[in-house]
Amino acid sequence: MTASPRPIFAQDLPVQADYESLKVAAEWYAVLQDTEADSRQRAAWQHWLDARPEHRRAWAHVEAVSRRFTLLRNDGEREAAEKAVQVASRRVPSRRQAAGRILALGGVGIMGWLAWRHTPLPAVVTAWRSDYATGIGEQRDIVLADETRVWLNTRSAIDVHFSQDQRLLTLADGEILVETGKDARQRPFFVDTRYGRLQALGTRFTVRQSDDDVLLAVYDGQVRIQNLAGRVALVRAGEQTRYTADAISMANPADPARQAWSRGVILAENLPLVDLIAELGRYHAGYTGVDPRVADLRVVGRYPANDRDRTLAMLERDLPIRVQRTLPWWVTLEPR
Incomplete structure (x- = not known):
């Protein structure tokens, strides 16, 4: 199948391609995956691809999502990557030992590991360097x-540093819920994020880190x-706020949904479908997309x-939408 001029990984993509271009790109991808696709169809696809820059960006996005799955079709790569993730998701006494175990996979294992660096399973380089990861x-x-x-x-990683003087977690990636223990030595408890330090004062709290803020x-x-x-x-019980390296927003009432995930639940209270x-x-x-008409x-x-199909079935039952599965890994929600 003809590809775009160069391989494009997920990190190369724009934050958001427009919905209609993504929809058509996925449909074209499904057509061209068919072994019976003929030269006229390929020419029509090329004409569409070249028509607008948005089409090329959308096609690159579809390719990137596809690549995450096609890498898993090779049993050798999948087995090697699974072993690597197992190493990453356990607490290990030495990060060098973890690296050594990954390198010891050898051959196809190294290729599988490197390939999976460009998949969403998980942020592996961060994961294997961290004490705990998901x-x-x-x-x-x-x-x-x-x-x-x-x-x-999901997709989170922390380091734990306890010393004589303090207890410190470093949030490398993702989201955590913390319920602090009563330390016999009364050492202060800190959480370091990319934009600053938190000090817990006898607390239960969540921290979610993104590229933009915490x-x-x-x-x-x-x-x-x-x-x-x-x-x-100072953020008190029942409050939440966001902060960056430069600013701290005013506190608002805490959203109960922020800790529901620890029970495997996404809690929606008058939440827009797109959110x-x-x-x-x-x-x-x-990829799961939402038509702007129902967003x-x-x-x-x-x-x-952790059960996307069940969640989508519940939404399809309760809302005036239908679930459109263009590809096994490409789903959109559209008006019924």
Whole structure:
């Protein structure tokens, strides 16, 4: 099958391609996957591809999503990558040992590992360097030496550094829920993020880190924020806020949905459909798109985070939408 001029990985893509171009690109991809596709169809596809820059961006996006799945079709690569992820998702005494075990896979194993770096399973380089990590759709509940409980959401990774003077978690990626333990030595408890440091003051709280900011929601006690610019704020139980390296937003009422994920649930309380699908997409590989005509439909309910098909069936039952499956890994929600 003819491809675009160069391989394009997910990180090369624009944040959002337009919906109609993505829809047509996926349809063309399905057509060209057919072994009976003829030269006229390929010529028509090329004409469409060259017509607008948006078409080429959409095609690159479809290719990138497809690549994540086609890499898994080779049994040798899949087995090697699975072993690598197993190494990544366990706590290991030495990161060099972890690297050595991955390198020891050898041959196809190395190719599988490198290939999976360009898939969403999980952010593997971050994962194998971290003390604890999860892949797509995986959630973990761990208990630390001081009886602190930490839940890791999908695609998350943390490092744990306990010393004589402090207890420190470093959130490398993703989202965590923390319920601090009562330390006999009364050491302060910190969470470092890319945009600043949090100090827990006898608390239960969630921290979600993205490229743009960090979202903190506090459910018990208080959490002190100090961002990289030195700005300080105290967030109390029942409040949430966002902060960046330079600024801390005013606190708002905490969203109960922010901790529902620890029970495997996406909680929607009058949530726009497009926002629910974006949250669902964090737990699943592939693409799930929403037609702009139904994007703002309001959704209320509890949905299983790790069962996309069941969630989509529930939405199709309750809303005036239909689920369109153009490819096994490409799904869109459209008006019924």
